[in-house]
Amino acid sequence: xxxxxxxxxxxxxxxxxxxxxxxxxxxxxxxxxxxxxxxxxxxxxxxxxxxxxxxxxxxxxxxxxxxxxxxxxxxxxxxxxxxxxxxxxxxxxxxxxxxxxxxxxxxxxxxxxxxxxxxxxxxxxxxxxxxxxxxxxxxxxxxxxxxxxxxxxxxxxxxxxxxxxxxxxxxxxxxxxxxxxxxxxxxxxxxxxxxxxx
Numbered sequence: 001x002x003x004x005x006x007x008x009x010x011x012x013x014x015x016x017x018x019x020x021x022x023x024x025x026x027x028x029x030x031x032x033x034x035x036x037x038x039x040x041x042x043x044x045x046x047x048x049x050x051x052x053x054x055x056x057x058x059x060x061x062x063x064x065x066x067x068x069x070x071x072x073x074x075x076x077x078x079x080x081x082x083x084x085x086x087x088x089x090x091x092x093x094x095x096x097x098x099x100x101x102x103x104x105x106x107x108x109x110x111x112x113x114x115x116x117x118x119x120x121x122x123x124x125x126x127x128x129x130x131x132x133x134x135x136x137x138x139x140x141x142x143x144x145x146x147x148x149x150x151x152x153x154x155x156x157x158x159x160x161x162x163x164x165x166x167x168x169x170x171x172x173x174x175x176x177x178x179x180x181x182x183x184x185x186x187x188x189x190x191x192x193x194x195x196x197x198x
Contacts, residue, residue, distance in 0.1 A: 002068055002121070002141050002158040005033050006095040006110070007040075009118050011050075014040060014092050017118050018166070020048045032097075035067045041123065041139050042090040044170035053089075054138040058128040069124060071144040071159055071184035075177050080140070083124035084180070088169050089139055090161065091121040097197070098154040108197040109153050113160075115191060120166050122159035122184065142184060149189035160187040 008031040009017075011024045020042070029039045033055065041053045056065025057079065066079070074080045095112040113119050125139040146157040161169055165183050168174060 002096050002098075002143055002156070003035065004097040005091075005093045005121070005141075005158075006031055006097070007033055007092060008094050009092065011040070013118065014042075015050065017092070018042050018048055018050075018090070020050055022047075022049055024050055026052050033093075035065050040092065041125065042092065042120075042170065043087075043125070045172060048170065051089075051137070053125055054136055055141075057126060057138050057140050058130075065138075066140055068143045068156075068158075069140045071122075071142045071181075074124065074142060074184075075181060080124060083126045083140075085175055085177075086172055087125045088172065088180075089123045089125050090166060090170060091123040091139060091141055092118060093121050094118055096121070096158055098150065098157075100153040110195050110197050111150060111157075112193050112195075113187075113191055114193055116163075120161040120163075120169075122161050122169055144184050144186055147186040147189040147192070149192055149194055150186075152194070157186060159184050162187075 035056045038052050038054050040050045056067045059066050069080045074084045095110045099106045122142045123139045130136045142159040143156040144159050150157040
């Protein structure tokens, strides 16, 4: 799973990276992102925009948050199917975190890319109502079987989209499920760095 990620890039860098021309009027989020935090996410309905969303779908009967969606089944699960078809988004990140057990201790590891400080996690989003009954939009990060680097620590990893696939993922007019599923691949481990967080 992906239960924590890092976003320390300036908003101007994010806007430039994704070719977004509209201004960002919200506050900059905290660097380490936890489930339920509201953070900037890239969508493309009529144009690319940066939108503030909560991390975590509302679970059935309001019991907890669903922060990840399995890439292998996201196209068929009733809770995620419509979002996968029509509401795909990009979650900007600078790194993601996983934990490994060393005896009784848990060791925290940071995973980042070698060639780019900012990268794109594949996400889907949907509209919900919060505990007060107010409408809210939330996203879930897609995960897949890990590459050989991440597998040293965990049995899942978030889907990282190569730069050339970002436009396809964001294009809500694309309904070719086999094409979309083909984007959900483990990222090349030779292009990644794993480092303990001390």
